[in-house]
Amino acid sequence: MIRVSNLIFRYTSLPEPSLRISDLSIPEGECLVLCGKSGSGKTSFTRLLNGLIPEYFEGEYSGDINVFGLVPGRDSIETFSKLTSTVFQNPASQFFYRKTEQELAFSCENQGLPPQSICERLNETAAFFQLQSLMDQDLLSASGGEQQRIALASSQMQSPKLLILDEPTANLDAEGVKMVRNYLSKLKAQGVTIVIAEHRLDYLENLGDRYLYFEKGEIAHCWSQEEWLDLTNEDRKKFGLRGLHLELKQFYEEDSCLLGLSTKRLQLRNNKVNLGQISDLHFPKNCITALVGPNGIGKSTLAKILSGIETSDGDINFGKKTLSPLERLKQSAYVMQNVRLQLFSDSVRKEILLGNSKTADFKQVVEQLGLSQLLDRHPISLSGGEQQRVIIANALLSNKKIIIFDEPTSGLDYEQMLSFSKLLQELKSPERVIIVITHDLELINEACQQIRFIRKVP
CATH class of the missing domain: 3.40.50.300 (P-loop containing nucleotide triphosphate hydrolases)
Structure with a gap:
C-alpha cells in the first residue's frame, strides 16, 4: 500500500510549495488516474512515488510518504527501482542503450536474472508489443510512438509492483493507444498497482478505479469510476479535461485555401x-x-x-x-x-x-x-x-x-x-x-x- 499524510513539497528553485496532500491511500492493485491542468502537480507527485524526489529533483518535503515500505530521501533510487517502474513523458530520456533488444534486457540484467529467464521475457514482451521488427532498431532513429512502445515494453520486463506512467499515450496512434490499454488491463488483472498522469482520458474508461483531480498542487476532487463516467464531456471541459468518445469530423476542400x-x-x-x-x-x-x-x-x-x-x-x-x-x-x-x-x-x-x-x-x-x-x-x-x-x-x-x-x-x-x-x-x-x-x-x-x-x- 502507498500512504501519504500531511505532505508539503517545495522544489529548491521555487518559493512556493508544488504539492500539498493532507491524506491519501492507494491500495495495492488499484489503477489511479491523475488528471488536471498542466503544471498542477501531477508529475511532481509521480516523482515522489518513484524516489526521484528529492534525490534527483532537489527539494524539501515535510509529512509522511510510504511507498510499499520505501521512503523518498531515505531509500535510494536503486532501491525504489526494484519495486517501481516509470514511463516518462519523454521516453527517450530514460533509454540507456541504442538498440531495442539491449534496452529491454537492461533492467533484467540489472536485477541479476538468469539469461534463460531474460530471453523468455524478451520473446513474450516483443510479441505482446509487436516489437519483433524493431528489436535491432536504433532508438535514436525510432519515431516518438515507437519509442513510447519500447519504453512501455521495458517497464514490463521489470515485473514492477508499482507502475507509474506520465502521459503514456501522448505520441501514440489509435492502434498504439489500444495496445497500451490492453497492456494496462493485463497488469491490473495481475495485481500491479498503476498510477497514470494523463490528459488523454478516453482509453481509460472502465480501467481507472479512481480519478484524482490536481489543482495548484492539491487534490481538489476525487472521483470513483462510477462518478467519473457519470460526468458529461461538458462537465469535463469545465475542469479543463479532455472528452470521451471522440470522432473525427468530415473535411471538405475549401475554396479559400x-x-x-x-x-x-x-x-x-x-x-x-x-x-x-x-x-x-x-x-x-x-x-x-x-x-x-x-x-x-x-x-x-x-x-x-x-x-x-x-x-x-x-x-x-x-x-x-x-x-x-x-x-x-x-x-x-x-x-x-x-x-x-x-x-x-x-x-x-x-x-x-x-x-x-x-x-x-x-x-x-x-x-x-x-x-x-x-x-x-x-x-x-x-x-x-x-x-x-x-x-x-x-x-x-x-x-x-x-x-x-x-x-x-x-x-x-x-x-x-x-x-x-x-x-x-x-x-x-x-x-x-x-x-x-x-x-x-x-x-x-x-x-x-x-x-x-x-x-x-x-
Whole structure:
C-alpha cells in the first residue's frame, strides 16, 4: 500500500510549495488516474512515488510518504527501482542503450536474472508489443510512438509492483493507444498497482478505479469510476479535461485555401534507413492542415525534410517555386516532438524571444499560452506541457512562411489546446502554410480545415 499524510513539497528553485496532500491511500492493485491542468502537480507527485524526489529533483518535503515500505530521501533510487517502474513523458530520456533488444534486457540484467529467464521475457514482451521488427532498431532513429512502445515494453520486463506512467499515450496512434490499454488491463488483472498522469482520458474508461483531480498542487476532487463516467464531456471541459468518445469530423476542400507547399516523388530516409516514397502532398496557404498517419510511417521525418533540416530526393515547391533545403530552412519554423532538444536559454523569457524580431506580440502570446508567471523560470524546471508551450510561443513570434508543429498538444490540457487552436487561427494568412502533425482528434476537429493522410507509394 502507498500512504501519504500531511505532505508539503517545495522544489529548491521555487518559493512556493508544488504539492500539498493532507491524506491519501492507494491500495495495492488499484489503477489511479491523475488528471488536471498542466503544471498542477501531477508529475511532481509521480516523482515522489518513484524516489526521484528529492534525490534527483532537489527539494524539501515535510509529512509522511510510504511507498510499499520505501521512503523518498531515505531509500535510494536503486532501491525504489526494484519495486517501481516509470514511463516518462519523454521516453527517450530514460533509454540507456541504442538498440531495442539491449534496452529491454537492461533492467533484467540489472536485477541479476538468469539469461534463460531474460530471453523468455524478451520473446513474450516483443510479441505482446509487436516489437519483433524493431528489436535491432536504433532508438535514436525510432519515431516518438515507437519509442513510447519500447519504453512501455521495458517497464514490463521489470515485473514492477508499482507502475507509474506520465502521459503514456501522448505520441501514440489509435492502434498504439489500444495496445497500451490492453497492456494496462493485463497488469491490473495481475495485481500491479498503476498510477497514470494523463490528459488523454478516453482509453481509460472502465480501467481507472479512481480519478484524482490536481489543482495548484492539491487534490481538489476525487472521483470513483462510477462518478467519473457519470460526468458529461461538458462537465469535463469545465475542469479543463479532455472528452470521451471522440470522432473525427468530415473535411471538405475549401475554396479559400491557396496554392502552398507541395511535394513530388519524395523519398523518406531516417538515419540512412529507406522508409520509402510517399504519395504527393499539398499543404495550402491560408489554411491549417493536419498531417496524420500511423506511428513509424515517417511523419516527423517528412517534417524535417519540409523545414530543410534534412534533405531528400524529389521536389518541394512553395507556390510555383522549387525550394532548396537552405531556402526551406530560412522560411520554416519547426516545433519538434521532443521539445527539450530545442531549449537553449536560461530563462523562459529569453527562450521565447530567441531568434525573434517580432516582439510586439510577446505579451499577447505569453498570456494566451499561460506563460506570464513563468518568464523568469529556467525552461528545464518546467513540466513537459509547459516546455512545449514555451517552444510554441517562440514559433508563434517568428515571421516564417512555413510553420510545422509536431504533436504540439501531446502535453496540453483541454483549455491549453483551445488556446493553441485560437493562436493557430491568428497565424493563418494568405502568405503562410501551417502544418500540424497530430493524433489529437480534439485539436483536429477544433482547429484544422484540411487533413492529409501520409501514405507509402507501392
